[in-house]
Amino acid sequence: MPCRIAVRIQSEPFDTAAEIADIGRGDSDVGAVVTFSGLCRDEAGTLAALEIEHYPGMAEAEITRIAEDAAERWPVSALSVIHRHGRIGIGEPIVLVVAASRHRQAAFSAAEYLMDFLKSRAPFWKKEHRVDGSAGSWVDAKEADEQAISRWE
Amino acid sequence: MKLVYFAWVRERIGLAEEEVTPPDSVTTVHELLDWLKTRGEEYAEALKYPEAIRVAINQEHVRQNEPIAGAREIGLFPPMTGG
Numbered sequence: 001m002p003c004r005i006a007v008r009i010q011s012e013p014f015d016t017a018a019e020i021a022d023i024g025r026g027d028s029d030v031g032a033v034v035t036f037s038g039l040c041r042d043e044a045g046t047l048a049a050l051e052i053e054h055y056p057g058m059a060e061a062e063i064t065r066i067a068e069d070a071a072e073r074w075p076v077s078a079l080s081v082i083h084r085h086g087r088i089g090i091g092e093p094i095v096l097v098v099a100a101s102r103h104r105q106a107a108f109s110a111a112e113y114l115m116d117f118l119k120s121r122a123p124f125w126k127k128e129h130r131v132d133g134s135a136g137s138w139v140d141a142k143e144a145d146e147q148a149i150s151r152w153e
Numbered sequence: 154m155k156l157v158y159f160a161w162v163r164e165r166i167g168l169a170e171e172e173v174t175p176p177d178s179v180t181t182v183h184e185l186l187d188w189l190k191t192r193g194e195e196y197a198e199a200l201k202y203p204e205a206i207r208v209a210i211n212q213e214h215v216r217q218n219e220p221i222a223g224a225r226e227i228g229l230f231p232p233m234t235g236g
Binding site: 062 | 157159160161209212213214228230231232233234235236
């Protein structure tokens with residue numbers, strides 16, 4: 001059975017528990033569900049929020065391509081990804097990856113692969129809103145994120 | 154073709170998108186960036202470090218040696234910071 005892939009880009013918060021319940025619904029062959037949630041940090045109290053910009057259309061398309069690659073590598077039953085845009089407050093969720101499979105290893109690996117590629121291939125950019133009201137800067141891409149991809153090659 | 158800009162590339166150029174018609178001599182992404190830099194100070198500033206610019210043609214990532222023939226939409230943006 002082909003992997004069910006669902007990708008949503010939205011400004012609204014999401015309900016992680018509901019997403020976990022949804023991914024296994026109607027598929028009695030799912031034995032493992034792995035989730036990753038990415039939250040907005042305050043960077044030692046200096047950040048008030050993040051503003052996330054995205055490339056509409058390409059953001060969905062690129063995450064879908066990454067999910068399709070993951071589904072070719074591991075026997076996963078379903079992959080769901082939600083990524084938010086707009087203003088995200090401290091502690092709020094930014095991204096959710098849910099991976100479902102028969103056995104746990106495929107779901108763990110696919111979720112990790114998806115996040116590694118999403119970080120430096122999905123067209124999103126973070127801008128800082130600072131607590132002190134000063135002009136925030138764009139968050140720089142990290143070399144470590146780029147290197148994280150190379151281990152899958 | 155339509156050019157779309159994001160994050161600090163958009164801010165420095167001062168536009169989110171525009172229609173352009175590069176001369177026939179511009180055949181690759183790299184040549185497109187060089188040509189854009191001649192269009193004004195904002196462009197020169199935004200594209201000062203071309204190695205820091207990521208490019209998508211028709212919403213798919215490409216390298217800067219990619220030909221631009223057939224491109225409907227070219228996105229120019231900084232390295233991505235999703236997740």
